[in-house]
Amino acid sequence: MKGKPLSDPNQPGDQQPNYGQQPYQQGQPYQQGQPYQQGQPYSGQYPPAGYPPPPKKRKKWPWVLLALVVVFLVLVGGCVALLGSAADSIEEESDRTVTVTYEISGDGPTASATYTTGDGDTAQDTDIPVPWTKEVQITGLGKFVSLLASNGIDSSGTIKCVIRQDGNVISENTSSGPGANASCSGTAD
Incomplete structure (x- = not known):
């Protein structure tokens, strides 16, 4: 079977069918359905054939959320460490x-003495x-x-109290007369 001879598109009666497409003219914006030409502005929804699709935008909120979680954990960890060392101290x-x-x-x-004991009692x-x-x-x-x-x-003389720690005086006081009281207090190191 012999086919039709190839036609020359430049010959007036030998045009190929257009199928409803408009020929491209330089300087016109790209319209969907037209073939894409180099240098033509693109305004369609999909990229023209032969070009890779544009990169997808990555969402930023997961990274922001992750950063907030990390900051929160660092602060909580620092507080726990601080409280832990304070509790140890x-x-x-x-x-x-x-x-x-x-x-x-x-x-x-003779005299009488009232003093604090080792467990904080008197x-x-x-x-x-x-x-x-x-x-x-x-x-x-x-x-x-x-x-x-x-x-x-029955004692009219003086009475003196002294509290010492390792030979150092924490507190001392003197009083005199019958029933006199000398009071000493402080904090041991």
Whole structure:
């Protein structure tokens, strides 16, 4: 079977069918359905054949959310570490034991002493001979120490209280007269 001879598109009667397309003219914007020509502005929805599709835009909100989560976790971790070290310091201080010496001196033969004990409670010794000393182990957070020395009713002399830690005076006070009280207080290191 012999086919039709090839026709020359430049010959007036030998045009190929157009199928409803308009010929492209230089300077006209691209319209859908027209073949794409190099240098022609593109305004259609899809890229012309032979060109790669434009890159998809990446969403930024997942990265922003991730950054916020990381910042939150760093802040929480820092606070936990800070509180943890503070709790360790508090526990170390509350477990630490120091030794203090309570002393009462004066003119009278006897006195009474009220002082803080190692667990923060108070104790009282009465009719103690003067001079008097007592060593006490102090624990706890504040390590608050106090001593109240009292003269007897029949003693008119002076009475003195002293609280020492490692030979250093924390507090001292003197009072005189019948029933006089000398009060010392402070914090052990």
